[in-house]
Amino acid sequence: MSGEGLTIRDLRVTFDGFTAVDGVNLDIQPGDLRFLIGPNGAGKTTLVDAVTGLVKAGGSVRFGDEELLGRPVHRIARLGIGRTFQTATVFEQLTVLQNLDIAAGAGRGPMTMLRRRKGIPEPVANALQTTGLTDLRDRAAGVLAHGQKQWLEIGMLLVQDVKLLLLDEPVAGMSHEEREATGELLRRISAERTVVVIEHDMDFMRSFARSVSVLHAGKVLSEGTVAEVQADPRVQEVYLGRASEPEPELAPESEPQPEPSAPAAATAAEEA
Amino acid sequence: MSGLSISRRGLLAGVSAIGASAALSACGAKTGSDTSSGSGATADTSGSTVKVGLLNSLSGTMAISEVTVHNALLLAVKEINAAGGVLGKKLKPISQDGASDWPTFAEKAEALIKNDEVVATFGCWTSASRKAVKPVFERYKSLLFYPVQYEGLEQSPYIFYIGATTNQQIVPALDYLKKQGLTKLYLVGSDYVFPRTANKIIKAYAKANGMEVLGEDYAPLGSTEFSTITNKVKDSGADAVFNTLNGDSNVAFFKEYKSAGLTAKKMPVLSVSIAEEEVKSIGTQYLQDQLTAWNYYQTTPGAANETFVKAYQAAYGAGKPTSDPMEAAYISVYLWKAMVEKAGSFDVAKVRAAADGIVLDAPEGKVTVDGATQHVYKTARIGKVGSDGLITEVWNSGKPVKPDPYLKGYSWASGL
Amino acid sequence: MTVILNQSFTGISIGAVLLLIALGLTLTFGQMGVINMAHGEFIMAGAYTTYVLQKSISSAGVSLLVALPVAFLVAGAMGALLEWLLIRRLYTRPLDTLLVTWGVSLMLQQLARDVFGAPNVQTHAPDLLTGNISLGGGITLANNRLFILGLALLCVLGLTLILRLTPLGRRVRAVVQNRDLAEVSGIATERVDRTTFFIGSGLAGVAGVALTLVGPIGPTMGTNYIVDAFLVVVVGGIGQLKGSVITAFVLGVLQSVLEYSTTVSVAKVAVLVAIVAFLQWRPQGLYTLRTRSLA
């Protein structure tokens, strides 16, 4: 077990008066495989956005000894914090190999950058192996299937050598076998790194979560092991007590309108 | 023209593939040594026709004005051909489009001289385009006839300036204003060389003649927002405005001027870049009774002008006005013809030598070529815009004014 | 004091012109994100409409009033046609739209040259609009400027009402905020796009009519205004009418004050520098639609 822990204190995010994250406290130990669950609009993705510097937030987020709030996105990333997005976001015009090579290279010096890539760097080769994309390495990422793109994203985090992975619905749209494989992958990864997963798929959560935090209306509703959380009556109320909300298992990836965390959405909105 | 560089040209084929900078030091004339290429104008005059170049902006922002000059040039060429040509040879006009872009003018001038081998070129409008082509004509020792009034301070051996220089337009206009008792002036102009130079002259003149310049404003070319400048003019308490604005800006300026309650009666505007064509596009509603300074108007009396206006309208449409630059362009071809015929040759050196003293009974009145400056003697005329859109003369200089591009004959201008 | 008051009015009237030319862009650029460089040529179309109408209607006042709706329809139709022919294919490529519509703008200018001739044409302004109102103490308000100011405010009011109150306005806003959601909610987004473009371009036509009172009418008149108009929307902020309104008047006053105290060139350069500096401070403009994940 190595890596550093994530400590969140009194995190607040507001959008024009609407409080999306309302005083969240979280402690995620090194080596944890933490699942964040909660109904739509609970503030899960916004929390990840705040940790990775995408939205402004109040309170404190510390990774090891470093305060993250107020730092630009790329500085936070360089501290070893990586994330994926609800919609798999890869560089579609580049090949799988190029995608991974870029992810591996944030620390490269100018001379390396200005030279052509010769061969395949070892971490990249390993990541290709781990994600099973070796045969597809010269294919443009844009033509990959959805699940493959998500694996590629995880692969990019691996070569990036992050200590904390924040994954936003990594198994959405995957077949059962693929979910199992992804889960195993996450488990292996979390041996050396800290992993936080936002997920709606309860089966998936039950199979792989080491600990779970339930968010509701911007607050932490419950926290603990899978069993503890499932036993919590407040959680049951939130998930089952509202008629409008379908059983979460049944509605995994069709999370509607809000939470447009994907960079593509951000870019489109800014450019509009 | 020395053979020095010609002999070296053979080297070129050999060295061209080698590193260029190394080769540069191996050949080519140095600056200062007078070896201007050895490739003077190579006009071909052997056939039954000779080519003349017409260099105007047929596209771009200046096309508005320059197309009319181009038309006038074509008319003159057609008339001359109908009358038997020059030295028995018909003229073949070659039109090149300067596209309102100065480097393009330079390129096209070179194309006319080198590719088309024209015997002479007519055209250019803006000072900037003239400045751009000047080195080209000087390098190839070919002739340009420039038809537009300009800011003076220039005398290239290879350019004939058929439009007015400052002492044939600006200075007489100031004389007129002074005579009218309009001694407090406000200067408004477009931001380029002609207005700035003209205003320098105006300020020197004012100082020496007890006149006063109350303000001076420049608008970027094409600017169409004049409310602030108009406010400044209005607040200044000037007697008159001296207007050197160009093109579109005039339209916006006069619309603003009128809505500010200023009129020709209260504060007349004397413009030096508004001819009949521009009056049409601004509208007499805004321009009536305002003053202009030129050497020619469509209404200028005389048989020569009647013929010219008739011929022009027959060729290009009954309502088409004629203007000073068009007239200057038109006579420039006739002046060149007279020079060639006097010289008995198309040779540039001989034509230049023959130029002095050529007289033409032009639509604008009698003009005489001054060989020393390569300008022409022209009569200055102040006009007033009538309700019919035509300009009628209210004053003239009485006799053609000797061109003085550097204003050497005016003591007050010595400091310029 | 007189100077200050007169200059303020001048600034406001410059602002009114800016507002009028930028108003259409707040829809097509601000709401739809389309960089339409041919917007200036729609202004030109409005001006030429006035010119053509004046040839058949001799009264300058009547022809001006008739020209307003006709120019709206003419320019609007041109805009809708442009949207249908080209722009709808380019919604995902906003920068390419810029270059494509630049090509369109070149062609429209040449068309105007071929139809109406290269020189500027003149229209006759109604006598009522060539005078001015004197408020005493040397303060005068030019009638044509008052007319433009009123027209601009009227257009802003009309546009606001359309966007706020009509079903069309609701659909437009819905499409702007979330195209996919609007589409699945049964809104014919393509038709909304075309209608939005029609109105935006039509407003350019109205601006063109107003500009005949103050500026030249010629094939290249649109190019004089296009960059200024875009800057107004950029500084005002995307998707917000009030941002553009405030920006237009602030830039107008700034321009007139600087022009009075320095020169036109200096004023122009200074205003541009001020805009770049402002965008450092607020890169999204004065007002912006705030969404999540987009600080």
Place this chain on the structure above:
Amino acid sequence: MTTSTTSPAKKVSVAQPPVSPLERFRVPAAFLAGAVLLLGIAPLVLSDFRLNLLAKYLCYAIVAVGVSLAWGRGGLLVLGQGVFFGLGGYAMAMHLKLADAADTGQALPDFMQLYGTSDALPWWWKPFANPAFALAMTVVLPMAVAALLGFLVFRRRVKGAYFAILSQALAAALSIWLIGQQATTGGTNGLTDIQGFFGYSLNDPVNQRMVYLIIVVVLLLLMAAARQLFVSRYGELLVAVRDCEERVRFLGYNPANVKLIAYVVAAGMAGLAGALFVPAVGIISPALIGIVPSIGFVIGAAVGGRASLVGAVLGAIAVAWAQSTLSDAFPAAWTYAQGLLFIVAVGFLPGGLASLPTVVRNRRTTTARSGEAA
């Protein structure tokens, strides 16, 4: 939206086949062919006049190399290249004017004597008397301005459209400023009537040819340098930034810096092109700086193929050639043709003419596939 990975219907075709050995030699071979054509053959078959025109077009081509990098690869629509072209051109022209004046024993360049307000050379002209300083400035000045603007703009994440409009505004501002400073910049006239080029008379056609050769060599060197950037890791990163800037940020890069480099390099290339334009054409003026020429610089690259180096260069040359050849014969028709060219090339053929073979091939082989490929 989401389909299963294992679905057999989702089999995809290979988008980028691995580079074959033949492909590897294609680029150097094409480069060599271009070099032979421009350096060896063109000077032999073209007249002085035509060669001089070609020199001018090649200057535009040098700008296009930078446009291809910044826009084609980096997605930055650089609509202010005229600014950098102008800065480079003015830096060079200022030196040449001073050298001309010194040759004839004058203290001031000719235009300053005519229109200037002072008998002394303005302080900011003085250093340009030094040839090394002036040469350095032709590149440093545009790069410094680009770095400053780029830093301000990219840092605040001002996005595509705003950047394009700001670039245009900058171009307009610089040309207005230059025009307003007639006494020291020559105003609208610009700096004209340049006689010599580092001691060699430009009136001599032999020297004109040498200027042409220098331009060719610079163009080829810059193309080689750009090509290296394209295939380098930086080139890949630049494409990544173009396609999804935010994602790059989460990988620990600062996309602002990645874009800044492309922008500054493109500016330097435009500056160099402007500097070489001066001896080739003999003039630099504000007319080359404003909005229209700035768009012109981009259009050549768009027509040829913005993302393809060779396409962009050939496009720039072809458009410039067409402009000067066709505009005389058919001024009106040419304007229509030009507009149509923009529309077709940018709107319907975003890869430019360079992509035409690929587009045709794709159309022929796979008619069923949806035309998603950009």
